[in-house]
Amino acid sequence: MNGDYVKALRAIKAKTLIMTGVKDLLNPEWEPLEAARYIRDVRTVTINPDSITGHFAAGGFQPADVEQISVEVERFLDIVTQRGARLK
Numbered sequence: 001m002n003g004d005y006v007k008a009l010r011a012i013k014a015k016t017l018i019m020t021g022v023k024d025l026l027n028p029e030w031e032p033l034e035a036a037r038y039i040r041d042v043r044t045v046t047i048n049p050d051s052i053t054g055h056f057a058a059g060g061f062q063p064a065d066v067e068q069i070s071v072e073v074e075r076f077l078d079i080v081t082q083r084g085a086r087l088k
Contacts, residue, residue, distance in 0.1 A: 009038035016042040017076040019069060024054025045072050 001008040016039050020029045029046070036042045047057040048065045057065040080086075 006038050009035055010040070012039050014041070015076070015080050017072070018042060018044045019047050019072060020044065021047050021051070021054040021057045022049055023052045027055045043076060 001011065016036075018032045018036050018039075020032050021027070022029055033044060036044045045068075047053075048062065048068055051057060051062050051065050053059075053061050053065055058069055060066050078084075
């Protein structure tokens with residue numbers, strides 16, 4: 001893509017799930033949301049907006065964050081695999 005960020009994102013054909021943490025200084029929420037603007041089939045989810053764990057949300061620090069991530073990933077995989085039918 002010769003360094004063309006937007007062209008690269010537009011080339012993504014897979015269904016995509018982007019989950020963002022809030023108040024993350026290393027991975028600010030706006031960056032993945034900006035990327036999502038250019039991906040065809042994308043679902044974006046904010047991980048527990050009341051949490052301040054940022055990208056540590058998946059690390060188990062807050063059980064509620066991990067639960068939400070698990071639910072959202074399961075939902076996404078159900079869609080992608082047509083409730084498992086495409087895996088058989």
